[in-house]
Amino acid sequence: MIGFFKKRKKNFPDFWNRYEAQFEEKLPSDISKVRFVVLDTETTGFDYETDRILSIGALSLCDNSIAVNQSFEVFLDQYFYHPKNIEIHGIMQEEPKERITEIEALMRFLKYIGNSVLVAHHAGFDIKMINQALRRHGMPRLRNKVLDTSILYKRSLIKSPLLVPQEQYTLDQLAEKFDISTKDRHTALGDAYITAIAFMKIVERLRQSKNLTLKKLWR
């Protein structure tokens, strides 16, 4: 009877098991010791079912610093292709960039993120896109904790009857508020960089008003 409630162990590939094993370790409670992975994806569109990831850019943030050589950038070979997206992202299939398969990209991505805390702007979208890709390859969802800079930013605004917060804040608006140059906008890693700088500044603003611990970040 007890066996019935036991999680049914599926046969996942080794790289997944290695990834999952890292979650047995608890996250440090001191924010400066936590590894954040700030990411952004470029996709063929906004439909979770039919659209595909074209590239993933991510960088690793620890104690308010980013090591450039530890950033992550992959371009995917997707036979599924919307020409209209080329205009936005400038990712051309013919461009001589190293392209890898979706499964290869997922393998590298999982290895890169480990048990870090994921950060993205409108994170829901990027995470769902990645989860869909994982599902297509028969794997469960990401196990990482996720933070969304668009939500955190709203929390960092002062509470004043005179300020009516917007429903949504775009990455461009954040870049403007925090004086971050937007010249690499619409490349996955470029957007991840903007998000990372904004994230650090938002956390600092939150920290000033409250004694912030990691736990309070996803309250």
Place this chain on the structure above:
Amino acid sequence: MKNTIAHRVADFLKNYPPFNEIGIKDLEALSQEIKIVYKVKDAVIFDEDEKAHAYFYVVHKGAVALTKKNDTDLVDLCDEGDIFGLRPLMANEDYKIGAKAYEESILYAIPIVEFRPFTNNHEGVANFLMESFASNTRNPYSIVRKGKLFQEGPEVTAAKPTSDLLDLQTVNYSKKLVSCSPNTTVKTIASRMTKKRVGAMLVLENKLPIGIITDKDLRNKIATGAFPISARAKDIMSAPVITYPTKMTMAQAQMAMMKSGISHLCLTVDGTPNTEAVGIVSKHDIMLELGNNPAVLMKAIKRAEKFKKIKKIRHNIMNLLKGYLEQNIPLTLISKIITELNDACIKQVIKISLEKLDGPPPVKFAWLAMGSQGRSEQLLHTDQDNALIFENVDEGQLQATKAYFLDLAKKVTKGLNEIGYEYCPAEMMASNPEWCLSLSEWKERTTHWITNPGKDQVLLSSIFFDYNRSYGDAELVGELTAHILSTTQKYPIFFVHLASGALQNPSPSGFFRSFLVEENGAHKDFFDLKRRALMPLVEGARVLVLSSQVKSINNTAERFEKLAELEPNNRELFLACSYATKALLKFRTKQGLLHNDSGRFIALDTLTKEEKIKLKRTFKTIKELQELIKIRFKVANLVG
């Protein structure tokens, strides 16, 4: 594979020495290895005597202060593109000066192991670093880099604390020469000098200086009619030119000018007229280097063509302020001068922004400073609170007109942010459509506030009604002021609400006259000087002045003085209030300068006994003022 971020880093570095000496390919490879570090304000990057890091640093955004222990002054302030923390690169020893973030900053940490090959292979890089390290000033090229200075008005470098040795510093000169040939007509020369805003022009032949034409030559030789307007450069130039080598100290430059009775020195490669001219030093440049003189700073502000320039000048304004406070100059005078300078900065930001727009403003407009800036009480950098008012237009034109001014306001608020005014956290800025309105819209809005004095409306009025025109049309502003005064007369209940708002501030002292400190939040156990002491005075003055129909006095101390004049029977109290306001403001400013913040929250244990007594004395005045307001506006009836 190319890394987007490395590319971005390299793109920044390539503009600054010594990285500009390195090829872009190598630079991108180097950028691949760097670390991007975010530092909050006042965060320590390294301490004096700390073990050397494996990196040296470049400021990408913000500013970094280099300091020495036992010395409150800064050794240096590093700006965008400046390098610091070079010791580990040069010598295998601990840091001799400390570095901390002066503002919120982003730094690039360059790994020394990866960088070292460049110092070996590029002579320029090595020389730059050696010089940089030896002189302790971060950028020996700055003289050259500031090449644009001649055209754009002299750059103001942060005044060095070692002002007594300033005379021995090498003079900064303008490298981008404004010059003409011997056959250029006087008319062309005059219009170019006007356009470039310079007072002198070199006459060059084969790059060698053969003469110089100054404003004085134009006055003495053309305006007097001695030469016709069709004269050529060679006819009126002063020749031969007195030339000097580029490596000359301030003292030498001053001496040279005095000796020959001239206001411009021409610098050449070897100091003789037989080598290429490389720069010009004007008396004005030297004045600027030597000092913090309001007139010189004012001129520099007006000449600034970029926000970045103004930011540098504002550092100097702060130094000036510090000096004034140390010399105990009366606050009224200090705040007049500093306000004038700050005003000029804002005006210049607006001017620069206007030039960036496609066309001139479609109708008249005025830029209003609100809050402390409107009251001319803003001595330190604080948040920006501003609004824009434009002339009434037809319904059909309204949208397009507003769009123009919003665009302008966006540029201005961004510029103000760049020169050191934080964005208003409550978005009370002209770039917010709510604060960028036509005259009739403003009238409507203020009427609404006055006739429906709820909590928010009173708060909004109290912020807005201290507005002061910083730029633009005076009539528009006057009309709005007249409207507000006449409306408040019709709705006296508004004053009761305004007065009750003024009494809402928490009391500064407890029953036993002890200080009341904040009980929670980030400033727990600090004394909130602004909310507990300054605001009651500011708000009291506002309601009293408005109800007495006094126009166009915004400054709180001046308002009390005016009230003392109007009401002889309360004269003593009002004068005491005026005094208290000034004392508190001075106190706040000193605290702010000491801690490089707004000076609002005070750690009581850092105060001397004397300071505490001074503070407490003002509290008594505040209590009396609040009593008077309570009785005069019968506030008790309202709050029950």
